[in-house]
Amino acid sequence: MKSIWKGAIGFGLVNIPVKLYSAVQNSNLDLDMLDSKDMSRIKYQRISERSGKEVPFERIVKGYLLNENYILLEDEDFESAMPEKNKLIELESFVDIAQINPIYYETSYYTQPEPQGKKAYALLLKALQKTKKAGVARFVLRSNEHLCVIHPLNNMIVITRIRFEEEIKSTKDLEMEAVTVKPKELEVGMALIKQYSADFDISAFKDEYSKELLKIIKAKAKGKKTVVKKIRPEKTVSDDLYEQLMQSLSKKGA
16 A cells, blocks of 8 residues: 555654554445447646636646635645644544544544564554553645544554534534434434344445446446346325334334
């Protein structure tokens, strides 16, 4: 794997030099956009809205629109904004990871210590494992500041980017009607949750859609016709919520 960032994790007065590697990959099939006329691939171009011509990559700069004028930014502008955060992931606090709502999670990176930081890395890893805590930190990656949690996984420290509070949209514009739930309905609903409860096992969940789509692609390559699977209509259940819950319980238990 190719590292995407080099710097250090700041643990008190201890600096742990590390490299970051992307920990995730896309499971979707890599589909190309084609012209149906001649099967040529569609290319995306960087077109100037003023001239209508393609702009070479080396001529592209970054700018911020301020008072109807663009202020151009150079690489050193990004670095000088917060120089210490460009190369340091400073641990600010430690929390129970269960306190972080999943809506904040973005993406994860594996960390690998540089030779001179192996002992300090091992210490932080073991301390996180023993305390069952996660570190909260901020750092700069690709010209943007990111909030992250630092947590152990399979004897490795993982850095998971999380969103800032201001990045989560407010729910105030969504109208949520107050609905009364009967005690007996709640009781059966909780019983249904208990019946479906299990230890989380990520290996039990596969990208079934992409797997089925690949089967269709391979069949079409052999000249076979796609057969559309018909969905069998579910048996109509009662409109009564309590009755639906009871039937769900008996179906799971069967």
